[in-house]
Amino acid sequence: MNVLAEWTALACEELGIDPARVDRDQILELTKEVAHGVARPAAPLTAYLLGLAQGAGTAPEEAVERLTALARNWGQTTTETLTDR
Template sequence: MNVLNEWTALACKELGIDPATVDRDLILELTKEVAHGVARPAAPLTAYLLGLAQGAGTAPEDAVARLTTLAKNWSRATAETLTDD
């Protein structure tokens, strides 16, 4: 078992989460997109926000898709945001 698998299993056990419900690769892909497209510190914050959204009832796949789109369009989104009056 590699370190990431072991960490995931132990963290899930500690938090009472079924590891089968964690799509590790999906989350890592999202945080990679955010780290490269927005800023590195935004990646862990985004993962936390994803957890809050899921806890509030948002389907994880939907939240990940929306956040990934936002990260991929970040330069355009910020330009539009900054120029809106």
């Protein structure tokens, strides 16, 4: 078992989460997009916010898709926001 898989399994056990419900690759892809498209410190913050959203009942698949799209379009989004002021 590699370190990431072992960490995921142990962290899930510690938090009482079914590891089958964790799409590790999807989360890693999201945080990669955020780290490269927005800023590196935004990646762990985004993962935390995703967890809060899931706890509040937002469908994780939908939330991941929306956040990934936001990160991929970050340059365009911020330009539009700045020019709206």
